[in-house]
Amino acid sequence: MHVFTSAESQDSTAHEQVVFCQDRQTGLKAIIGIYSTALGPALGGTRFFPYASEEDALRDVLDLSRGMAYKNAVAGLDLGGGKAVIWGDPERIKTEPLLRAYGRFVQSLGGRYYTACDVGTYVADMDVVARETRYVTGRSREHGGAGDSSILTAWGVFQGMRAAAEHTWGAPTLAGRRVGVSGLGKVGRVLVRHLLDDGAKVVATDVSEKAVEFVRQAYPQVDIVPDTTTLITSDIDVYAPCALGGALDDDTVPALRAKVVVGAANNQLAHPGIEKLLADRGVLYAPDYVVNAGGVIQVADEIEGFNFERAKLRASRIYETTRDILRLADADGVPPAVAADHLAERRMAEVGRLRSIHLN
Amino acid sequence: MHVFTSAESQDSTAHEQVVFCQDRQTGLKAIIGIYSTALGPALGGTRFFPYASEEDALRDVLDLSRGMAYKNAVAGLDLGGGKAVIWGDPERIKTEPLLRAYGRFVQSLGGRYYTACDVGTYVADMDVVARETRYVTGRSREHGGAGDSSILTAWGVFQGMRAAAEHTWGAPTLAGRRVGVSGLGKVGRVLVRHLLDDGAKVVATDVSEKAVEFVRQAYPQVDIVPDTTTLITSDIDVYAPCALGGALDDDTVPALRAKVVVGAANNQLAHPGIEKLLADRGVLYAPDYVVNAGGVIQVADEIEGFNFERAKLRASRIYETTRDILRLADADGVPPAVAADHLAERRMAEVGRLRSIHLN
Secondary structure, three states: OOOOOOOOOOOOOOOOEEEEEEEOOOOEEEEEEEEEOOOOOEEOOEEEEOOOOHHHHHHHHHHHHHHHHHHHHHOOOOOEEEEEEEEOOHHHHOOHHHHHHHHHHHHHOOOOEEEOEOOOOOHHHHHHHOOOOOOEOOOOHHHOOOOOOHHHHHHHHHHHHHHHHHHHHOOOOOOOOEEEEEOOOHHHHHHHHHHHHOOOEEEEEOOOHHHHHHHHHHOOOOEEOOOHHHHHHOOOOEEEEOOOOOOEOOOHHHHOOOOEEOOOOOOOEOOOOHHHHHHHOOOEEOOHHHHOOHHHHHHHHHHHOOOHHHHHHHHHOHHHHHHHHHHHHHHHOOOHHHHHHHHHHHHHHHHHHHHHOOOO | OOOOOOOOOOOOOOOOEEEEEEEOOOOEEEEEEEEEOOOOOEEOOEEEEOOOOHHHHHHHHHHHHHHHHHHHHHOOOOOEEEEEEEEOOHHHHOOHHHHHHHHHHHHHOOOOEEEOEOOOOOHHHHHHHOOOOOOEOOOOHHHOOOOOOHHHHHHHHHHHHHHHHHHHHOOOOOOOOEEEEEOOOHHHHHHHHHHHHOOOEEEEEOOOHHHHHHHHHHOOOOEEOOOHHHHHHOOOOEEEEOOOOOOEOOOHHHHOOOOEEOOOOOOOEOOOOHHHHHHHOOOEEOOHHHHOOHHHHHHHHHHHOOOHHHHHHHHHOHHHHHHHHHHHHHHHOOOHHHHHHHHHHHHHHHHHHHHHOOOO
């Protein structure tokens, strides 16, 4: 794995800055990846994970920070893309001194990178990190935080689904459609509620019996199926992957009965080329990072001083953004995932360029 | 090559922060290594060099920044250790935009790293870098720069040599001693002048005929010998390596006739263990980074607003520092190189710890 672009190495990257941070006393080993700051300070969460090697940690932060740059750009935020990883087992090594050492390194970048929660880090951790740096979002409500970001993630996914429904069937509603939700975690269960409120029929599944039980109690009208394979091969109009990444692969795509895929999961396409396979099968895929941006929109709002109504309004615009991307894809004859990437790249280039107009 | 310390990998490091910086438009690929900021902002030059690979560039910046931490600590500066490399051929890619892109990345660290000249970068380049960042030393005189840092490098080496002479022969002078100087570049030729002024006999060599000719004209009393092998096997009391690194290796040490080695070159010990070989042969070796700190003392003075007399006074203290290290080595029964490392580590730990006393 290399950091720099080079003609020889295929795995190299275009990142602006990659910062390795180490504090031997606390055992902190963190990598902060900044893909681009063309649109503003880079925002992205901190993943705390026991990677097998430094290479794995580096690869993950490079992938994730690039993804955040595209997500934040398409979401219309004045934020660049970044992400951080802390290498180690949070159960074993996460302590106040380690998190604060990490906070000092975030502070050392002077606001070029804002952090937030991700896998292995929680609101309470961000409150500790914030004792050393101002550049933290995802804080607790009593510290001006946005709270649980799954609320607006689900709201944004619902808006993206409305746009996809309109593109496919002519009206921006799921009323009367059968929607299959795979994953009934914090986001999935809120999405189920929005779908039911809109008049959809919901089929759902989760590997966790507890998650299933919650939905069974709260929404008895939901059809529970035993697994995702049953879900995607059943008679559904829309498939909403809301669990792990890689939901769309060479096995699942040919088996899909849904005409539309819109979900909250990250990295739904298992590998490059799947977007083409979906298009060839006539399945409309609304790119994951476009529709699941509600979460980052929610935490980004903390930078201004959190206002839920303002953040919700911005997350509601995922409807228009998704609609525009689907139209652009048709106009350009490319899959929506490609159209979304173009839109992100264009915004980074065009808006980033504006800084060439000098201001005092 | 890895950045982080780990039990498995032998080549890992203890660096505080390693920052990869990339700007694709200008072709900038820079790595800023910060070994420690326990004593203050990290200071060290920028090497612009066409490394064969990213690994080579990383390895060099890790080695060099660690070396600067030890040098700055022993020199008594309120500065940590850092260094940067720009990967590429300066003849081909060095441009105003590239240097300024680099300057923006130096600025992005908010003063945790101060840069300066090194191989492949010059005072004029630092003036360009300074158009984007305040954290630059080694600037031109008209911009408050310290000018040619070889002046005080040579002065410091001479002071270190006086201390070594005193330790060996009882008086802090080279009067009447035969000193062999290998390398008559900017530092070597000034050192020759100090030695002659002090009453030493000088034997010298350089691979460059031009450098030899300069000394032959300026100081006709200097004995010129054809090469370094001739120099070290001739009847000299002191050997002063002032050219490339690795001057002291398994071949040269057994051939040495000098009782004392004090020179301006960096990394004089070809590999760990050579300091022991020197001690076993009864050769007094004044550690390179202790005696050649005059240059960094000179550029560091720019941070306060350059004052040559103040910088010279500080470089003069290399006499006392070298004397103390040689005594400490005797007292502890270790080679001077080991004693110097201990002194650096102790200062970083003890002075760094003082920040635990809170100040508003």
